[in-house]
Amino acid sequence: LTDKSKQTKLEKQLEEIKIAFTYGEIIGIPTETVYGLAADARNSEAINKIFSAKGRPGDNPLIIHIHDISQLEDFTAALDERVIKLMEVFWPGPISFILPLTGDYLSSNAVAELDSVAVRMPSHPVGRKILQYADIPLAAPSANISGKPSPTNAQHVIDDLEDRLYGVVDSESAIYGIESTVLDCTQFPYRIARPGAVTKEQLEEVLESVVDTVNDQMDKPISPGMKYKHYAPSQPLIVIEGGINNNTKLPVERTQKVGIIAPETSREFIGEDIQFISLCRDRDSYKEAARNLYSALRVMDTSDVDIIFIHGFDKVPESAGLMNRIYKATGNEVIQGG
Ligand code: TXA
Numbered sequence: 389l390t391d392k393s394k395q396t397k398l399e400k401q402l403e404e405i406k407i408a409f410t411y412g413e414i415i416g417i418p419t420e421t422v423y424g425l426a427a428d429a430r431n432s433e434a435i436n437k438i439f440s441a442k443g444r445p446g447d448n449p450l451i452i453h454i455h456d457i458s459q460l461e462d463f464t465a466a467l468d469e470r471v472i473k474l475m476e477v478f479w480p481g482p483i484s485f486i487l488p489l490t491g492d493y494l495s496s497n498a499v500a501e502l503d504s505v506a507v508r509m510p511s512h513p514v515g516r517k518i519l520q521y522a523d524i525p526l527a528a529p530s531a532n533i534s535g536k537p538s539p540t541n542a543q544h545v546i547d548d549l550e551d552r553l554y555g556v557v558d559s560e561s562a563i564y565g566i567e568s569t570v571l572d573c574t575q576f577p578y579r580i581a582r583p584g585a586v587t588k589e590q591l592e593e594v595l596e597s598v599v600d601t602v603n604d605q606m607d608k609p610i611s612p613g614m615k616y617k618h619y620a621p622s623q624p625l626i627v628i629e630g631g632i633n634n635n636t637k638l639p640v641e642r643t644q645k646v647g648i649i650a651p652e653t654s655r656e657f658i659g660e661d662i663q664f665i666s667l668c669r670d671r672d673s674y675k676e677a678a679r680n681l682y683s684a685l686r687v688m689d690t691s692d693v694d695i696i697f698i699h700g701f702d703k704v705p706e707s708a709g710l711m712n713r714i715y716k717a718t719g720n721e722v723i724q725g726g
């Protein structure tokens with residue numbers, strides 16, 4: 389294809405996507421965190437399709453995706469200066485802000501009848517083009533069956549939702565691999581409702597003040613999604629705190645087929661009969677581990693292993709998002725590496 393005909397082809401696709409949204413269709417789209425399942429956030433029927441396709445509980449609100457800050461005028465009050473500053477630094481990018489919701493511009497189903505709304509401006513070039521061309525707010529949860537690992541490529545979306553959506557926009561794999569940081573900005577100090585690629589320390593540096601973290605063990609999580617089991621393969625999954633070494637004793641029965649997900653450097657401690665998936669190079673390759681985590685969990689899920697162990701990374705600021713997803717996926721089942 390010449391550059392010109394390539395251009396025309398992309399525009400034709402963007403036009404088709406835009407029209408499909410107008411008709412209330414739901415479409416898988418790439419973002420830099422994970423693939424999203426997108427629909428017109430103003431169209432309640434389309435939003436209902438998202439909830440039923442995913443099997444998602446109706447009390448778990450969706451994140452609204454935009455391409456320009458001016459779109460916020462339609463559904464939030466004037467922004468606090470501190471929020472504007474954070475948006476300037478981190479958008480477009482892997483962070484969502486929870487803001488007070490105003491009016492009935494958005495479908496009340498999309499925000500689960502709350503009086504707040506989570507908003508994000510993705511940086512993925514193709515995801516961003518889709519948002520710019522459609523020029524409407526798109527509600528988009530991760531494009532997986534509820535409870536399963538989120539999709540980091542188009543094939544994952546097809547595996548989960550093939551016959552329940554209009555289509556998936558195929559693009560490169562998500563570079564972050566775990567969902568956006570969710571920051572509750574409805575009260576000060578702001579609170580991290582879900583850790584992600586943007587860390588507490590980065591936020592504190594910009595705000596020049598303390599950011600709290602929501603304790604997601606509490607009875608009433610502020611982020612409704614945090615109370616559900618998440619990201620989990622069908623087999624039991626257990627964290628090995630401190631990782632594997634020569635002394636590690638795995639609590640397994642002789643007949644059980646074992647899977648292990650760990651950094652490459654753990655391979656030397658792992659027997660031939662074990663299915664090993666290398667997550668990243670080293671114990672401190674947190675970004676690489678996050679990028680590969682959901683894919684690894686999906687491979688194990690569809691394999692014949694009976695029980696899965698996963699490396700517990702050191703608890704440092706840069707591993708907070710990664711370890712949050714690992715603990716959620718395991719339901720907090722832990723053994724000591726020895
Ligand atoms: O990276 C991401 O954020 C991806 C991509 C597709 O953008 N989306 C995503 O959406 O992870 P979802 O629906 O899987 O997760 C949204 C999270 C849930 O935990 C939900 O409870 C929380 O955000 N949330 C949304 N609106 C909220 C609100 N108004 N108050 C508190 N929590 C909210």
Ligand code: MG
Nearest residue numbers: 529530538567
């Ligand atoms: Mg999700």
